[in-house]
Amino acid sequence: MLRKISSWREVPQLGLGIKAAALILATIFLFIQDLTIIFNDALQSETTSHLLAIPILFAYLIYRKRKMLRAVAPIESTNTPKSIRNIPLICGIILSTTAILLYWYGSYTFTPIEHHLLTLPIFVAGLTLILFNSQTLRQLVFPIALLAFLVPPPSEILYAVGSTLSVISAEASNAIIKAFGIPSTITPE
Numbered sequence: 001m002l003r004k005i006s007s008w009r010e011v012p013q014l015g016l017g018i019k020a021a022a023l024i025l026a027t028i029f030l031f032i033q034d035l036t037i038i039f040n041d042a043l044q045s046e047t048t049s050h051l052l053a054i055p056i057l058f059a060y061l062i063y064r065k066r067k068m069l070r071a072v073a074p075i076e077s078t079n080t081p082k083s084i085r086n087i088p089l090i091c092g093i094i095l096s097t098t099a100i101l102l103y104w105y106g107s108y109t110f111t112p113i114e115h116h117l118l119t120l121p122i123f124v125a126g127l128t129l130i131l132f133n134s135q136t137l138r139q140l141v142f143p144i145a146l147l148a149f150l151v152p153p154p155s156e157i158l159y160a161v162g163s164t165l166s167v168i169s170a171e172a173s174n175a176i177i178k179a180f181g182i183p184s185t186i187t188p189e
Helices: 012-044 049-064 066-072 087-106 112-131 134-139 141-150 155-179
Strands: none
Touching: 012 049, 012 112, 049 066, 049 141, 066 134, 087 112, 087 134, 112 134, 112 141, 134 141
């Protein structure tokens, strides 16, 4: 009835689950403080409330690709020459190391959260290459790129966009009023 399992390859779902859990835990371990700050800010501020939707969209996109991910994740590159077989692993190590170094550099800037969260997609892409393969990363490019939207918009940009939008809406309202023949002017302050 029960047979002995001789390798991880005989239970592919368990191996994939362990790899996915390792990717998630490593990412959470490195970015937990920044994600906590960002989501607390998103709960309190209207300008960053869109950040609450990004994890939901990320999970939905991965859910939609689940069959493709199951198909490409266990593919091993045994048919490729040994000289290029480890290139995805090396690229993953380089990406993850770059992300960690940029994270470290961002800790010494005036806007560390922005720098830290910009390294999140790079780190996840690197770990995906290390733990899985390049075909898995190819399927996850869009969901991983979506993580870049976790970076809160700088307040200078928000103020500039807000003032521009208020001027445009005032001019549009003035044009509509003038179209009805009602005299109106916009006075600069």
